[in-house]
Amino acid sequence: AQRVTQPEKLLSVFKGAPVELKCNYSYSGSPELFWYVQYSRQRLQLLLRHISRESIKGFTADLNKGETSFHLKKPFAQEEDSAMYYCALKGGAQKLVFGQGTRLTINP
């Protein structure tokens, strides 16, 4: 079975502090992992994907197959980072399986 776990429903940090949103997955094969973000009153949108190993808006995420994790990190949080973040997995099927999401709040 494919499963994504985001253990923190809420995460609050101060502006300028480092941020780490945790994501663990369960899948027996080689997964494709994504982070999606939903800003207030906006639609769900792709933030980054592990296959491209990119940095978007200062965020990075590394796939750790040994720990089955894909944590999202940013060294210095900004107020505009406040949003709902979803980790998602694409296994052998075409569908994305999402975690419950983490609401990130950046305090000024």
Added chain:
Amino acid sequence: DTGVSQNPRHKITKRGQNVTFRCDPISEHNRLYWYRQTLGQGPEFLTYFQNEAQLEKSRLLSDRFSAERPKGSFSTLEIQRTEQGDSAMYLCASSLGSRDLTTGYTFGSGTRLTVV
């Protein structure tokens, strides 16, 4: 092209009534997905089309739910004999199959269903 469009944005219906939602994907996208999202949860997969063919349905999609994509363009999701447990945000997404891994899915704004 303004992205994935969903109508209506909100729907309030009485229990037992039928409702139908529409999704217009990005025109060149051949794949279309329906998800359901309840409060405090991530989106849950319902069904998926490649062109006009419905290729996968979730166990969440009971007999009261039916989805179509008759010409491989827009899609409709119908819920018959609605129940209060059907209250949720229904999300549609589309993708270009050959570029799923690079561009991901494009989501619509969703249709919020409230069953009273």
